[in-house]
Amino acid sequence: MKKVFKSSLVFAVVLSAFLTGCSQKPGSSANVTPEQKTAASESSGSAAKKKEVVIGFSIGTMKQERWQREVKMAQKYADDHGFKLIVQSCEEDAAKQVQQVEGMLTQGIDALLISAQDSESSGVIVEKAHQAGVKVIAYDRLVRNGDLDYYITFDNVKVGELQAKMLTDRYPKGNYIWVLGGPEDNNAHLLKQGQESILKPFIDKGDINIVIQQWAKGWNPEEALKIAENGLTKVKNDVVAVVASNDGTAGGVIQALESQGLAGKVGVSGQDAEIAALQRIVEGKQTGTVYKPTQVLNQTAMDLAYALATKDEAKIKELDSGNFKNGHIGKVNNGPKDVTSLLMDVQTVTKENVLDTVVKDGYQKLEDIYKNVPKDQWPKTK
Numbered sequence: 001m002k003k004v005f006k007s008s009l010v011f012a013v014v015l016s017a018f019l020t021g022c023s024q025k026p027g028s029s030a031n032v033t034p035e036q037k038t039a040a041s042e043s044s045g046s047a048a049k050k051k052e053v054v055i056g057f058s059i060g061t062m063k064q065e066r067w068q069r070e071v072k073m074a075q076k077y078a079d080d081h082g083f084k085l086i087v088q089s090c091e092e093d094a095a096k097q098v099q100q101v102e103g104m105l106t107q108g109i110d111a112l113l114i115s116a117q118d119s120e121s122s123g124v125i126v127e128k129a130h131q132a133g134v135k136v137i138a139y140d141r142l143v144r145n146g147d148l149d150y151y152i153t154f155d156n157v158k159v160g161e162l163q164a165k166m167l168t169d170r171y172p173k174g175n176y177i178w179v180l181g182g183p184e185d186n187n188a189h190l191l192k193q194g195q196e197s198i199l200k201p202f203i204d205k206g207d208i209n210i211v212i213q214q215w216a217k218g219w220n221p222e223e224a225l226k227i228a229e230n231g232l233t234k235v236k237n238d239v240v241a242v243v244a245s246n247d248g249t250a251g252g253v254i255q256a257l258e259s260q261g262l263a264g265k266v267g268v269s270g271q272d273a274e275i276a277a278l279q280r281i282v283e284g285k286q287t288g289t290v291y292k293p294t295q296v297l298n299q300t301a302m303d304l305a306y307a308l309a310t311k312d313e314a315k316i317k318e319l320d321s322g323n324f325k326n327g328h329i330g331k332v333n334n335g336p337k338d339v340t341s342l343l344m345d346v347q348t349v350t351k352e353n354v355l356d357t358v359v360k361d362g363y364q365k366l367e368d369i370y371k372n373v374p375k376d377q378w379p380k381t382k
Contacts, residue, residue: 052083052084053082053084053306053310054108054309055085055086055111056088056101056104056105056107056109056111056114057085057114057139058087058090058097058100058112058114058115059087059089059114059115060089060090060092060115060117061089061090061092062091064248065272066272066274066294067089071087073294073295073298073302074301074302075087077299077302078302081306083306086104088100090117092117092218093117094118094121094184097116097117097122098122098124098125101128102128105128105132105134110134110309110310111136111306111308111309112129112134112135112136112137112305113139113302113305114137114139114143115138115141116141116142116143116185116186117184119141119142119143119144119185119186120144120186122143123144123145123148124146125146126146126149127147130147135149135150136148136150137149137150137301137305137308138151138152139153139297139301140152140154140187140297141153141185142339144334144335145334145335145336146335146336147337148339149339149340150339150340151332151340152297152301152304152341153297153332153341153342153343153344154297154344155344155346156187156190156191157193157194158194159190159194159346160190160191160193160194160198160245161194161195161197162194162346162348163194163195163244163270163271163290164194164195164196164197164243164269166287166288166348166350167243167267167287168198168202170267171240172207173202173207173208173240174238174240174241175209175210175238176208176209176239176240176241176243177212177227177241177242177243177253178195178199178210178212178213178242179214179216179227179244179245179253180192180214180215180216181216181245181246182216182218182220183215184218185219188219188245191245191271195243195245199243211231211234212227212231212234219245219246219248219249220249220252221248221251221252222252224249224250224251224252224253225252225255227253228252228253228256229256232256232257232262237260237262241267241268242257243269244270245269245270246270247273247274247276247277249270250270250277250286250289251277253268254280254285254286258285263285264284267287268285269287269290270286270288270289270290271289271292272289272292273289273292273349273358273364275368277289278358278364278369279368279369279372281354282351282354282369282372282373283372283373288349288351289348290347290348290349291346291347291357291358291363292344293326293344293345293361295361296325296326297344299325300325300327300344303319303324304316304319320340324342326344326345327343327345328343329341329342329343330342330343354369366381
Protein backbone atom coordinates (compact mmCIF):
# COMPACT_ATOMS: atom_id res chain seq x y z
CA MET A 1 0.00 0.00 0.00
CA LYS A 2 2.80 2.45 0.79
CA LYS A 3 4.38 1.87 -2.64
CA VAL A 4 1.12 2.59 -4.46
CA PHE A 5 0.53 5.80 -2.51
CA LYS A 6 4.07 7.04 -3.24
CA SER A 7 3.69 6.46 -6.99
CA SER A 8 0.34 8.25 -7.03
CA LEU A 9 1.81 11.21 -5.19
CA VAL A 10 4.66 11.55 -7.71
CA PHE A 11 2.18 11.42 -10.63
CA ALA A 12 0.01 14.13 -9.02
CA VAL A 13 3.00 16.46 -8.58
CA VAL A 14 4.10 16.01 -12.21
CA LEU A 15 0.53 16.53 -13.46
CA SER A 16 0.19 19.67 -11.38
CA ALA A 17 3.41 21.10 -12.78
CA PHE A 18 2.30 20.31 -16.33
CA LEU A 19 -1.09 21.98 -15.86
CA THR A 20 0.53 25.04 -14.31
CA GLY A 21 2.78 25.39 -17.34
CA CYS A 22 -0.13 24.98 -19.75
CA SER A 23 -2.19 27.57 -17.92
CA GLN A 24 0.48 30.24 -18.45
CA LYS A 25 -1.02 33.01 -20.57
CA PRO A 26 0.38 33.25 -24.11
CA GLY A 27 1.57 36.81 -23.57
CA SER A 28 3.26 36.08 -20.25
CA SER A 29 7.03 36.30 -20.03
CA ALA A 30 7.31 34.23 -16.89
CA ASN A 31 9.99 31.57 -17.08
CA VAL A 32 10.89 32.61 -20.70
CA THR A 33 14.52 33.47 -21.39
CA PRO A 34 15.51 36.38 -23.72
CA GLU A 35 16.87 33.81 -26.18
CA GLN A 36 13.51 32.03 -26.25
CA LYS A 37 11.75 35.33 -26.86
CA THR A 38 14.01 36.10 -29.82
CA ALA A 39 13.52 32.64 -31.33
CA ALA A 40 9.75 32.92 -30.94
CA SER A 41 9.74 36.36 -32.56
CA GLU A 42 11.77 35.17 -35.55
CA SER A 43 9.51 32.15 -35.96
CA SER A 44 6.44 34.37 -35.92
CA GLY A 45 8.00 36.74 -38.46
CA SER A 46 8.85 33.89 -40.82
CA ALA A 47 5.29 32.59 -40.68
CA ALA A 48 4.01 36.05 -41.49
CA LYS A 49 6.13 36.28 -44.64
CA LYS A 50 4.25 35.89 -47.90
CA LYS A 51 4.79 32.87 -50.11
CA GLU A 52 7.61 33.36 -52.61
CA VAL A 53 6.30 34.52 -55.99
CA VAL A 54 7.15 32.07 -58.80
CA ILE A 55 6.54 32.70 -62.49
CA GLY A 56 6.96 30.13 -65.25
CA PHE A 57 8.32 31.00 -68.70
CA SER A 58 7.92 28.27 -71.32
CA ILE A 59 9.53 28.79 -74.73
CA GLY A 60 9.88 26.73 -77.89
CA THR A 61 13.58 27.12 -78.58
CA MET A 62 16.83 28.65 -77.39
CA LYS A 63 18.49 28.23 -80.79
CA GLN A 64 17.56 31.69 -82.04
CA GLU A 65 19.37 34.82 -80.89
CA ARG A 66 16.17 36.63 -79.97
CA TRP A 67 15.07 33.97 -77.45
CA GLN A 68 18.47 33.89 -75.75
CA ARG A 69 18.23 37.66 -75.43
CA GLU A 70 14.65 37.61 -74.10
CA VAL A 71 15.32 34.96 -71.48
CA LYS A 72 18.17 37.12 -70.13
CA MET A 73 15.87 40.14 -69.98
CA ALA A 74 13.18 38.16 -68.16
CA GLN A 75 15.70 36.85 -65.63
CA LYS A 76 16.99 40.36 -64.95
CA TYR A 77 13.43 41.53 -64.33
CA ALA A 78 12.90 38.66 -61.88
CA ASP A 79 16.15 39.45 -60.08
CA ASP A 80 15.28 43.15 -59.86
CA HIS A 81 11.81 42.42 -58.47
CA GLY A 82 12.84 39.62 -56.14
CA PHE A 83 10.86 36.66 -57.42
CA LYS A 84 11.73 33.23 -58.82
CA LEU A 85 11.57 32.66 -62.58
CA ILE A 86 11.46 29.12 -63.96
CA VAL A 87 12.50 29.03 -67.63
CA GLN A 88 12.25 25.92 -69.77
CA SER A 89 12.71 25.36 -73.50
CA CYS A 90 11.08 22.40 -75.21
CA GLU A 91 13.45 22.70 -78.19
CA GLU A 92 10.70 22.52 -80.79
CA ASP A 93 8.90 19.53 -79.23
CA ALA A 94 5.24 20.44 -78.54
CA ALA A 95 4.56 17.34 -76.42
CA LYS A 96 7.61 18.08 -74.31
CA GLN A 97 6.35 21.61 -73.74
CA VAL A 98 3.13 20.26 -72.22
CA GLN A 99 5.14 18.02 -69.90
CA GLN A 100 7.42 20.89 -68.87
CA VAL A 101 4.48 23.14 -68.01
CA GLU A 102 2.91 20.33 -65.97
CA GLY A 103 6.16 20.21 -64.04
CA MET A 104 6.08 23.96 -63.46
CA LEU A 105 2.52 23.72 -62.15
CA THR A 106 3.52 21.08 -59.63
CA GLN A 107 6.22 23.49 -58.42
CA GLY A 108 3.51 26.01 -57.58
CA ILE A 109 3.96 28.78 -60.15
CA ASP A 110 1.72 31.83 -59.70
CA ALA A 111 1.53 32.87 -63.38
CA LEU A 112 2.62 31.39 -66.71
CA LEU A 113 4.17 33.00 -69.78
CA ILE A 114 4.21 30.68 -72.77
CA SER A 115 5.57 31.00 -76.28
CA ALA A 116 3.71 28.08 -77.82
CA GLN A 117 5.68 25.65 -79.93
CA ASP A 118 2.44 24.55 -81.61
CA SER A 119 -0.30 27.17 -81.57
CA GLU A 120 -3.13 24.78 -82.46
CA SER A 121 -2.49 22.12 -79.80
CA SER A 122 -1.33 24.33 -76.94
CA GLY A 123 -4.85 25.06 -75.65
CA VAL A 124 -4.52 22.04 -73.35
CA ILE A 125 -1.77 23.89 -71.48
CA VAL A 126 -4.19 26.72 -70.63
CA GLU A 127 -6.72 24.19 -69.37
CA LYS A 128 -4.16 22.52 -67.11
CA ALA A 129 -2.96 25.88 -65.78
CA HIS A 130 -6.49 27.06 -65.02
CA GLN A 131 -7.19 23.83 -63.13
CA ALA A 132 -4.27 24.82 -60.92
CA GLY A 133 -5.60 28.37 -60.56
CA VAL A 134 -2.84 29.88 -62.72
CA LYS A 135 -3.41 32.67 -65.28
CA VAL A 136 -1.76 32.26 -68.70
CA ILE A 137 -0.19 34.87 -70.97
CA ALA A 138 0.69 33.86 -74.53
CA TYR A 139 4.07 35.42 -75.23
CA ASP A 140 4.59 36.47 -78.88
CA ARG A 141 3.00 33.25 -80.21
CA LEU A 142 -0.76 32.87 -79.90
CA VAL A 143 -2.23 29.92 -78.00
CA ARG A 144 -5.26 28.75 -79.93
CA ASN A 145 -8.20 26.59 -78.84
CA GLY A 146 -8.06 27.52 -75.18
CA ASP A 147 -9.49 30.01 -72.68
CA LEU A 148 -6.37 32.17 -72.87
CA ASP A 149 -6.16 35.09 -70.43
CA TYR A 150 -3.84 37.45 -72.34
CA TYR A 151 -1.79 37.65 -75.52
CA ILE A 152 1.29 39.88 -75.72
CA THR A 153 2.92 40.20 -79.10
CA PHE A 154 3.93 42.49 -81.90
CA ASP A 155 1.51 43.53 -84.61
CA ASN A 156 2.42 40.61 -86.86
CA VAL A 157 0.13 41.62 -89.71
CA LYS A 158 2.00 44.92 -89.74
CA VAL A 159 5.32 43.05 -89.76
CA GLY A 160 4.21 41.17 -92.90
CA GLU A 161 3.13 44.42 -94.55
CA LEU A 162 6.50 46.05 -93.86
CA GLN A 163 8.38 43.00 -95.17
CA ALA A 164 6.54 43.05 -98.49
CA LYS A 165 6.64 46.83 -98.80
CA MET A 166 10.43 47.05 -98.36
CA LEU A 167 10.64 44.81 -101.46
CA THR A 168 7.86 46.20 -103.66
CA ASP A 169 9.22 49.73 -103.15
CA ARG A 170 12.50 48.63 -104.77
CA TYR A 171 11.34 45.78 -106.99
CA PRO A 172 7.82 46.59 -108.24
CA LYS A 173 8.06 44.16 -111.18
CA GLY A 174 9.48 40.69 -111.75
CA ASN A 175 9.60 37.17 -110.37
CA TYR A 176 9.36 36.68 -106.59
CA ILE A 177 10.06 33.71 -104.35
CA TRP A 178 7.82 33.65 -101.26
CA VAL A 179 9.22 31.85 -98.22
CA LEU A 180 6.61 31.64 -95.49
CA GLY A 181 7.38 30.95 -91.82
CA GLY A 182 6.66 27.85 -89.75
CA PRO A 183 3.07 26.70 -90.38
CA GLU A 184 2.79 25.48 -86.76
CA ASP A 185 3.21 29.07 -85.56
CA ASN A 186 0.11 31.27 -85.81
CA ASN A 187 2.38 34.31 -86.28
CA ALA A 188 3.48 32.92 -89.64
CA HIS A 189 -0.14 32.99 -90.81
CA LEU A 190 -0.56 36.58 -89.62
CA LEU A 191 2.63 37.53 -91.46
CA LYS A 192 1.29 35.92 -94.62
CA GLN A 193 -1.88 37.97 -94.27
CA GLY A 194 0.15 41.17 -94.10
CA GLN A 195 2.51 40.18 -96.90
CA GLU A 196 -0.40 39.24 -99.15
CA SER A 197 -2.19 42.56 -98.61
CA ILE A 198 0.81 44.37 -100.13
CA LEU A 199 1.71 41.84 -102.83
CA LYS A 200 -1.79 41.10 -104.16
CA PRO A 201 -2.35 44.36 -106.08
CA PHE A 202 0.99 43.85 -107.87
CA ILE A 203 0.16 40.21 -108.57
CA ASP A 204 -3.33 41.08 -109.84
CA LYS A 205 -1.84 43.62 -112.26
CA GLY A 206 0.65 41.05 -113.50
CA ASP A 207 3.64 43.11 -112.36
CA ILE A 208 4.80 40.52 -109.84
CA ASN A 209 4.81 36.78 -110.49
CA ILE A 210 5.17 34.35 -107.58
CA VAL A 211 7.50 31.61 -108.79
CA ILE A 212 7.14 29.48 -105.67
CA GLN A 213 5.39 29.90 -102.32
CA GLN A 214 6.14 27.45 -99.50
CA TRP A 215 6.18 27.18 -95.71
CA ALA A 216 9.52 26.74 -93.96
CA LYS A 217 8.62 24.31 -91.19
CA GLY A 218 10.04 25.34 -87.84
CA TRP A 219 11.33 28.55 -89.45
CA ASN A 220 14.26 26.38 -90.50
CA PRO A 221 16.94 28.17 -92.58
CA GLU A 222 17.72 24.91 -94.37
CA GLU A 223 14.07 24.65 -95.45
CA ALA A 224 14.31 28.22 -96.75
CA LEU A 225 17.52 27.36 -98.60
CA LYS A 226 15.79 24.48 -100.41
CA ILE A 227 12.74 26.59 -101.29
CA ALA A 228 14.97 29.32 -102.72
CA GLU A 229 17.06 26.81 -104.68
CA ASN A 230 13.93 25.26 -106.19
CA GLY A 231 12.56 28.67 -107.14
CA LEU A 232 15.82 29.77 -108.75
CA THR A 233 16.07 26.54 -110.71
CA LYS A 234 12.48 26.85 -111.89
CA VAL A 235 13.05 30.20 -113.63
CA LYS A 236 16.78 29.88 -114.32
CA ASN A 237 17.75 32.48 -111.69
CA ASP A 238 15.36 35.11 -113.10
CA VAL A 239 14.26 36.39 -109.68
CA VAL A 240 14.21 39.98 -108.45
CA ALA A 241 13.19 39.47 -104.80
CA VAL A 242 12.53 36.91 -102.07
CA VAL A 243 9.98 37.46 -99.31
CA ALA A 244 11.70 35.77 -96.34
CA SER A 245 9.56 35.76 -93.23
CA ASN A 246 12.33 36.17 -90.66
CA ASP A 247 16.08 36.72 -90.47
CA GLY A 248 16.79 33.03 -90.02
CA THR A 249 15.02 32.08 -93.25
CA ALA A 250 16.63 35.11 -94.93
CA GLY A 251 20.01 33.59 -94.06
CA GLY A 252 19.08 30.36 -95.83
CA VAL A 253 17.80 32.29 -98.86
CA ILE A 254 20.99 34.35 -99.12
CA GLN A 255 23.07 31.19 -98.96
CA ALA A 256 21.17 29.95 -102.05
CA LEU A 257 21.67 33.30 -103.77
CA GLU A 258 25.40 33.35 -102.98
CA SER A 259 25.88 29.97 -104.65
CA GLN A 260 24.46 31.50 -107.85
CA GLY A 261 26.36 34.78 -107.61
CA LEU A 262 23.12 36.67 -106.90
CA ALA A 263 23.66 37.89 -103.34
CA GLY A 264 23.18 41.66 -103.28
CA LYS A 265 21.41 41.62 -106.65
CA VAL A 266 18.14 40.10 -105.38
CA GLY A 267 16.03 41.76 -102.68
CA VAL A 268 15.50 39.82 -99.43
CA SER A 269 13.29 40.74 -96.46
CA GLY A 270 13.45 39.54 -92.84
CA GLN A 271 12.44 40.27 -89.27
CA ASP A 272 13.94 40.26 -85.74
CA ALA A 273 16.97 42.52 -86.38
CA GLU A 274 19.37 39.68 -85.61
CA ILE A 275 23.03 40.66 -85.69
CA ALA A 276 23.78 38.35 -88.66
CA ALA A 277 20.94 39.95 -90.63
CA LEU A 278 22.06 43.48 -89.80
CA GLN A 279 25.57 42.57 -90.95
CA ARG A 280 24.13 41.30 -94.24
CA ILE A 281 22.09 44.50 -94.60
CA VAL A 282 25.10 46.84 -94.28
CA GLU A 283 27.09 44.53 -96.58
CA GLY A 284 24.32 44.91 -99.18
CA LYS A 285 23.18 41.27 -99.18
CA GLN A 286 19.81 41.73 -97.46
CA THR A 287 17.35 44.54 -98.20
CA GLY A 288 16.12 45.03 -94.65
CA THR A 289 14.57 43.55 -91.55
CA VAL A 290 11.68 44.43 -89.28
CA TYR A 291 12.83 45.59 -85.87
CA LYS A 292 10.63 44.35 -83.05
CA PRO A 293 11.78 45.99 -79.80
CA THR A 294 11.80 42.83 -77.70
CA GLN A 295 12.86 44.82 -74.65
CA VAL A 296 9.45 46.55 -74.75
CA LEU A 297 7.63 43.26 -75.32
CA ASN A 298 9.53 41.58 -72.50
CA GLN A 299 9.07 44.43 -70.03
CA THR A 300 5.32 44.60 -70.67
CA ALA A 301 4.91 40.82 -70.43
CA MET A 302 6.84 40.64 -67.18
CA ASP A 303 4.88 43.58 -65.75
CA LEU A 304 1.62 41.78 -66.47
CA ALA A 305 2.83 38.36 -65.28
CA TYR A 306 4.08 39.86 -62.02
CA ALA A 307 0.83 41.78 -61.52
CA LEU A 308 -1.19 38.59 -62.07
CA ALA A 309 1.06 36.59 -59.76
CA THR A 310 0.80 39.16 -56.96
CA LYS A 311 -2.85 40.02 -57.69
CA ASP A 312 -1.95 43.69 -58.23
CA GLU A 313 -5.36 44.77 -59.54
CA ALA A 314 -4.29 48.40 -60.09
CA LYS A 315 -1.41 47.37 -62.37
CA ILE A 316 -3.58 44.85 -64.23
CA LYS A 317 -6.20 47.53 -64.86
CA GLU A 318 -3.50 49.93 -66.05
CA LEU A 319 -2.17 47.45 -68.60
CA ASP A 320 -5.70 46.39 -69.62
CA SER A 321 -6.39 50.02 -70.51
CA GLY A 322 -3.44 50.09 -72.92
CA ASN A 323 -1.20 52.16 -70.68
CA PHE A 324 2.19 50.78 -71.76
CA LYS A 325 5.09 51.94 -73.91
CA ASN A 326 5.14 51.76 -77.72
CA GLY A 327 2.02 49.73 -78.35
CA HIS A 328 -1.74 49.52 -78.21
CA ILE A 329 -4.48 47.29 -76.83
CA GLY A 330 -6.57 45.09 -79.08
CA LYS A 331 -8.43 41.79 -79.45
CA VAL A 332 -7.16 38.69 -81.25
CA ASN A 333 -9.43 35.71 -81.82
CA ASN A 334 -7.86 32.38 -80.87
CA GLY A 335 -10.85 30.22 -81.81
CA PRO A 336 -12.99 30.09 -78.66
CA LYS A 337 -12.73 33.79 -77.76
CA ASP A 338 -11.42 37.27 -78.51
CA VAL A 339 -8.34 37.48 -76.32
CA THR A 340 -7.28 40.76 -74.74
CA SER A 341 -4.04 41.49 -76.60
CA LEU A 342 -1.20 43.93 -75.95
CA LEU A 343 0.33 44.70 -79.36
CA MET A 344 3.80 46.26 -79.63
CA ASP A 345 4.84 48.58 -82.45
CA VAL A 346 7.39 47.55 -85.13
CA GLN A 347 9.72 49.35 -87.55
CA THR A 348 11.55 48.68 -90.82
CA VAL A 349 15.35 48.73 -90.59
CA THR A 350 17.53 49.28 -93.64
CA LYS A 351 21.12 50.35 -94.15
CA GLU A 352 19.91 53.95 -94.24
CA ASN A 353 18.33 54.02 -90.76
CA VAL A 354 20.27 51.39 -88.81
CA LEU A 355 21.85 54.11 -86.64
CA ASP A 356 18.52 55.71 -85.76
CA THR A 357 16.82 52.43 -84.82
CA VAL A 358 18.64 49.41 -83.41
CA VAL A 359 21.86 51.28 -82.55
CA LYS A 360 20.07 54.25 -80.99
CA ASP A 361 17.96 51.90 -78.84
CA GLY A 362 21.04 49.98 -77.72
CA TYR A 363 19.60 46.81 -79.24
CA GLN A 364 22.76 46.12 -81.25
CA LYS A 365 26.18 47.78 -81.33
CA LEU A 366 27.52 49.68 -84.33
CA GLU A 367 30.90 47.90 -84.18
CA ASP A 368 29.18 44.51 -84.25
CA ILE A 369 26.93 45.44 -87.16
CA TYR A 370 29.77 46.85 -89.29
CA LYS A 371 32.50 44.42 -88.30
CA ASN A 372 32.70 42.95 -91.84
CA VAL A 373 32.80 46.39 -93.49
CA PRO A 374 36.02 48.47 -93.85
CA LYS A 375 36.06 51.12 -91.13
CA ASP A 376 36.31 54.00 -93.58
CA GLN A 377 32.84 52.97 -94.82
CA TRP A 378 31.24 53.09 -91.39
CA PRO A 379 28.63 55.82 -90.88
CA LYS A 380 29.71 58.80 -88.88
CA THR A 381 28.15 59.02 -85.43
CA LYS A 382 27.34 62.25 -83.65
